[in-house]
Amino acid sequence: xxxxxxxxxxxxxxxxxxQSQQAGMLMVPVMMFPVMMSATGSPNPQLQNQQTQPMxxxxxxxSSGSSDHSDSEEIHFSFKSIPKQLLARDPFLDSPPAHRISxxxxxxxxxxxxxxxxxxxxxxxxxISNIWAEDVHMxxxxxxxxxxxxxxxxxxxxxxxxxxxxxxxxINNTVPQGSSPGVMVYNLSGTQMKLAFPMxxxxxxxxxxxxxxxxxxxxxxxxxxxxxxDFVPGAxxxxxQYQGLAQCARALSCTAGGSRLLQRALDMAxxxxxxKALLVEPMKHSVWHSSLSPHGNHVLQKLITxxxxxxxxxxxxxxxxxxxxxxxxxxxxxxxxxxxxxCPPDMTTGIVEEVxxxxxxxxxxxxxxxxMQAVLEHGSPMHKSKLARAIAHxxxxxxxxxxGSNSVRKALLHSSEADQDLLIAAIKKDPQxxxxxxxxxxxxxxVREMKHIVRARKGASN
Numbered sequence: 001x002x003x004x005x006x007x008x009x010x011x012x013x014x015x016x017x018x019q020s021q022q023a024g025m026l027m028v029p030v031m032m033f034p035v036m037m038s039a040t041g042s043p044n045p046q047l048q049n050q051q052t053q054p055m056x057x058x059x060x061x062x063s064s065g066s067s068d069h070s071d072s073e074e075i076h077f078s079f080k081s082i083p084k085q086l087l088a089r090d091p092f093l094d095s096p097p098a099h100r101i102s103x104x105x106x107x108x109x110x111x112x113x114x115x116x117x118x119x120x121x122x123x124x125x126x127x128i129s130n131i132w133a134e135d136v137h138m139x140x141x142x143x144x145x146x147x148x149x150x151x152x153x154x155x156x157x158x159x160x161x162x163x164x165x166x167x168x169x170x171i172n173n174t175v176p177q178g179s180s181p182g183v184m185v186y187n188l189s190g191t192q193m194k195l196a197f198p199m200x201x202x203x204x205x206x207x208x209x210x211x212x213x214x215x216x217x218x219x220x221x222x223x224x225x226x227x228x229x230d231f232v233p234g235a236x237x238x239x240x241q242y243q244g245l246a247q248c249a250r251a252l253s254c255t256a257g258g259s260r261l262l263q264r265a266l267d268m269a270x271x272x273x274x275x276k277a278l279l280v281e282p283m284k285h286s287v288w289h290s291s292l293s294p295h296g297n298h299v300l301q302k303l304i305t306x307x308x309x310x311x312x313x314x315x316x317x318x319x320x321x322x323x324x325x326x327x328x329x330x331x332x333x334x335x336x337x338x339x340x341x342x343c344p345p346d347m348t349t350g351i352v353e354e355v356x357x358x359x360x361x362x363x364x365x366x367x368x369x370x371x372m373q374a375v376l377e378h379g380s381p382m383h384k385s386k387l388a389r390a391i392a393h394x395x396x397x398x399x400x401x402x403x404g405s406n407s408v409r410k411a412l413l414h415s416s417e418a419d420q421d422l423l424i425a426a427i428k429k430d431p432q433x434x435x436x437x438x439x440x441x442x443x444x445x446x447v448r449e450m451k452h453i454v455r456a457r458k459g460a461s462n
Contacts, residue, residue: 142258163196201243259295
């Protein structure tokens with residue numbers, strides 16, 4: 001009897017679809033949305049005890065023959081009957097774990113196709129309520145977004161669905177990993193009309209690749225949902241994507257994944273400078289904060305190395321009168337190095353002059369010494385000479401210092417010939433001192449560097 005009933009239901013469903021096609025109507029099964037509503041959209045107690053055929057959503061196609069619908073178009077509901085067992089539970093929840101992620105993919109892809117406007121809100125809300133667990137945790141690591149609990153997740157996702165009327169979900173791949181979690185890769189595209197969906201610029205169509213990771217509880221509902229955005233492989237990079245990144249740049253720069261995404265965007269070949277420049281503006285008011293971040297500092301460094309110097313002047317300005325402090329910081333010192341390497345002297349003079357006042361301390365500092373080496377290699381001739389002479393004056397102490405000796409060697413390599421002579425004279429000032437330095441565990445490297453320079457000079461003269 002059960003088999004006969006199932007066959008009848010299938011036959012009736014097929015007949016309804018054929019009739020709808022002949023009548024020019026679109027009939028979409030929505031059994032994945034176990035919702036009880038009257039034709040007006042309100043709960044209908046009269047339907048609670050009916051047990052007949054699956055509910056169908058009937059939509060009138062637009063005059064153009066397209067399946068796209070606007071909020072103003074009439075949407076008709078045709079309720080046949082609703083299997084009682086579907087009112088409490090979506091069938092995919094009881095599917096084997098290996099198939100559950102595929103079932104979820106099918107349902108996610110249906111949301112933007114089935115309903116629009118207020119109708120989309122109702123169906124999306126019911127869909128989320130029946131598929132996500134009460135204690136679900138949804139996260140967006142690149143943006144530092146964490147939403148916990150079914151009511152909050154439902155509100156967040158429904159708001160995102162509502163903000164993009166032409167939202168499209170294209171499933172690329174589903175990868176079950178044992179019983180849990182599962183991975184789903186899909187493209188998400190559309191035009192955001194109100195600010196709600198991160199990474200979607202206002203009023204401009206955009207497409208992103210999304211990798212979703214899902215973990216299910218014992219009842220088959222989603223208990224963790226993690227999303228990661230990336231550029232669509234093989235597709236042209238668009239200005240709209242840079243607008244979306246700029247919208248969230250400050251948040252992205254503070255996370256590991258977000259920082260990598262911004263750096264990749266700045267490294268993209270074939271993208272106009274003006275598009276990449278969209279990522280500059282959001283960072284202008286958070287330079288100091290970002291420079292202290294283990295992730296944000298890499299974004300600032302990438303801006304310095306990929307953008308024209310005039311676009312990153314604001315970074316150099318942020319360190320004026322604070323360069324000595326920054327030079328002693330593990331991450332901020334790297335930004336000072338990039339500025340000295342990539343920017344013209346007129347942008348970095350203030351920074352160099354400030355650190356030069358504290359050269360004795362910074363030459364021996366675990367992070368500051370790298371800033372001083374950058375001055376010796378990339379500074380103006382005047383600053384390089386001034387620092388080389390300061391090193392020659394304190395050569396004995398610096399050459400035998402495990403950190404300071406690195407700056408002595410850098411000075412020998414990058415100083416003018418006159419300043420090299422000054423440094424060599426300080427090393428050889430007397431035989432006893434020279435012998436002591438040659439046998440020292442760090443001083444010996446300084447002596448070796450000096451010998452290389454002397455031999456190179458002799459070779460050049462011959």
